[in-house]
Amino acid sequence: MTYVSLDHRRVQTAVIGDKYSGDPVILPMDHHELDRWRKLHPDYTYWCGIQLGGCGGELSDRRYTDKVCHFAHHPNAVCHRTANGESSADHLFIKRGMERLLARQGLRGKVSTRDLGSGPGDAVDVFVPAVRRRVRFQLGALDYLAWRRAADEFAEDAAGADWVFAQDGPLTHELQYRQGYSLRVRLSTHGGERRVHIGVSAQGHPLQWTPLEECTLTPTGLLTPPLETVRLSQARHRAASFPVQGGLVFAPVPGSEVAEETPFDLGERHLIAAYVKPVDSPVVRALVSLPSDAGAPLAGHVYRVPDGARVLVADEDTAWVVTAERYIRLNAHEAQRTGLWSPSPAPTADCGRTALRPGGRIDLTTAASADDSSGSTAKAGTAADSEAQTGFAKRQTENRERRDRARDLISQLRPLEGALGEAVRKQVTRAINGAELWLAAVTNPRGDASNEGGRHVRQLELALRAARRDLKLDEHSTYSGTSAQAAQRKG
Incomplete structure (x- = not known):
C-alpha cells in the first residue's frame, strides 16, 4: 500500500445524502482504499454540507495514483468554506458518536453542534434531561471568561457538566486543579470514518485514551475506565489558594468553637480559630488549618509559620482559611514582640499595716504577729528558691541529654530513609521533622517547648526500631554499621 502526504488544499470531508445532512465522511486518501470504498457504497452522493460551513454544492470524489484522493466541486462552483482538511468534520463525527452512545444506553438526549464565532465546528453540546447532565466538547479556542x-x-x-477539550491549555490545567483531572478528545482516521477517543489527564497519571464506544454517561458524568481509577485516587480536589509572602504568626483564640461545616474539604486536619498576623499586615481573626500529625496548638501561646502558608478561598464565596504545613512555638520574648501575647501580671501581695488602737497607740500584738508572719514567709521563700534552683538545674541537665539523644537518633535515621518501605519511611520522616522543629524551638530552657523533648525522643526511638525491623538489621547495630547494612540492602 502506498501512502502519500496530506494535501490540505483539497476538500477531504463531506456529508452524505444532501447539503443539509449531518452524516459526515472523510474520503480515503489512498487510491486502493478509495476503490474498495466505492464498491461498498456505490449509491453515496457527497455534498459540501451546510453543517460543515460549506456552500451546499454537490461534490465528486477524485481518484489519483500520484497524489492524495480528495473531493472536488463541480466546475464554476463558488465556495467560501475555510475548513477543508482531515479534521474539518470532527464535530459531526463526535455528534454521531454521542448519539450512538445515548442510543446504546437507552437514554434520551439532545446532541447539537455550536458555532461560537469561528464556524459550525467550534463545539458539540450534549444534554440528557434524565440524569440532568451536560457534556461540552470544546473544539475551538476558549478563554476563561467565556468558559x-x-x-x-x-x-x-x-446538576453537572463535563468539559472535553480538543487542545491542552490553560483551561485544562484549571479543571485539573479544580477537580483533579481533565478530559480530552481526539479523532483518528480509519477508512472513511473518524473514530472518537476520550482521554483522561491527571497529575501523577499518564494521559490515557479510551474509544468513545467504551465510555458510559452516568449521573456523575462521562465515565471512562481510567477515569474511575483517577477519581478514586483524587478523592479531594484542591481549593483555589494564594501564597502568603514572608510567613505569619498566629495565636489560638481561647475557648473558640469552629463551625463543623466549611466550604473546604480539608480532610483529617486541625481547624482552629486564631488571631493571625502576616508580615507587614494587621492582625485578623481567621480559621487556620494545620496537619493532624502535629500536636494541636494551645491557647496562650504564639506560633510562627516560617514559610509555605497559603490562603484557601472558596469559589463564589467570602469564606477563606489559612493553611500551613509546619509551625514553631515562640518563646516568651519572641511572642511578646509580636503583640499577640504578654506575660500575666504577678499577683500583688496585700501590704501589711501596723494596727493602731484608739488614741493612736500601736497594737504591738498585731505588729509582732506581722513580724512573725513576715519572718516565716521569708524562711519559706528562701527554701522555695533553693528548691526551685535545684529543680531548674536538674531540668537543664535533662533537656541537654534529650537534645543530645535526639540529635544522635536523627543522625542514625537519616541514612536509612531512602531504603525504607513507604509506611515506615513516613513514620521516620514525621519523627525527624517533629524533633527538628522541637530542637529549633528550644531556645528558652524554662519554656514549655523544652518539656516536649521526652515525647520526641520516644518517637525517634520507635521510628528507629521500626526502621531496623523493616530493613532486618541487628537491633544493636552501631550508626556506621546500620548505614552500611542499609546501603547493602538497598543495593
Whole structure:
C-alpha cells in the first residue's frame, strides 16, 4: 500500500445524502482504499454540507495514483468554506458518536453542534434531561471568561457538566486543579470514518485514551475506565489558594468553637480559630488549618509559620482559611514582640499595716504577729528558691541529654530513609521533622517547648526500631554499621 502526504488544499470531508445532512465522511486518501470504498457504497452522493460551513454544492470524489484522493466541486462552483482538511468534520463525527452512545444506553438526549464565532465546528453540546447532565466538547479556542459564562448557563438546568477539550491549555490545567483531572478528545482516521477517543489527564497519571464506544454517561458524568481509577485516587480536589509572602504568626483564640461545616474539604486536619498576623499586615481573626500529625496548638501561646502558608478561598464565596504545613512555638520574648501575647501580671501581695488602737497607740500584738508572719514567709521563700534552683538545674541537665539523644537518633535515621518501605519511611520522616522543629524551638530552657523533648525522643526511638525491623538489621547495630547494612540492602 502506498501512502502519500496530506494535501490540505483539497476538500477531504463531506456529508452524505444532501447539503443539509449531518452524516459526515472523510474520503480515503489512498487510491486502493478509495476503490474498495466505492464498491461498498456505490449509491453515496457527497455534498459540501451546510453543517460543515460549506456552500451546499454537490461534490465528486477524485481518484489519483500520484497524489492524495480528495473531493472536488463541480466546475464554476463558488465556495467560501475555510475548513477543508482531515479534521474539518470532527464535530459531526463526535455528534454521531454521542448519539450512538445515548442510543446504546437507552437514554434520551439532545446532541447539537455550536458555532461560537469561528464556524459550525467550534463545539458539540450534549444534554440528557434524565440524569440532568451536560457534556461540552470544546473544539475551538476558549478563554476563561467565556468558559465561565457557559458553565454558569449549564448550571441553570443541569446538576453537572463535563468539559472535553480538543487542545491542552490553560483551561485544562484549571479543571485539573479544580477537580483533579481533565478530559480530552481526539479523532483518528480509519477508512472513511473518524473514530472518537476520550482521554483522561491527571497529575501523577499518564494521559490515557479510551474509544468513545467504551465510555458510559452516568449521573456523575462521562465515565471512562481510567477515569474511575483517577477519581478514586483524587478523592479531594484542591481549593483555589494564594501564597502568603514572608510567613505569619498566629495565636489560638481561647475557648473558640469552629463551625463543623466549611466550604473546604480539608480532610483529617486541625481547624482552629486564631488571631493571625502576616508580615507587614494587621492582625485578623481567621480559621487556620494545620496537619493532624502535629500536636494541636494551645491557647496562650504564639506560633510562627516560617514559610509555605497559603490562603484557601472558596469559589463564589467570602469564606477563606489559612493553611500551613509546619509551625514553631515562640518563646516568651519572641511572642511578646509580636503583640499577640504578654506575660500575666504577678499577683500583688496585700501590704501589711501596723494596727493602731484608739488614741493612736500601736497594737504591738498585731505588729509582732506581722513580724512573725513576715519572718516565716521569708524562711519559706528562701527554701522555695533553693528548691526551685535545684529543680531548674536538674531540668537543664535533662533537656541537654534529650537534645543530645535526639540529635544522635536523627543522625542514625537519616541514612536509612531512602531504603525504607513507604509506611515506615513516613513514620521516620514525621519523627525527624517533629524533633527538628522541637530542637529549633528550644531556645528558652524554662519554656514549655523544652518539656516536649521526652515525647520526641520516644518517637525517634520507635521510628528507629521500626526502621531496623523493616530493613532486618541487628537491633544493636552501631550508626556506621546500620548505614552500611542499609546501603547493602538497598543495593
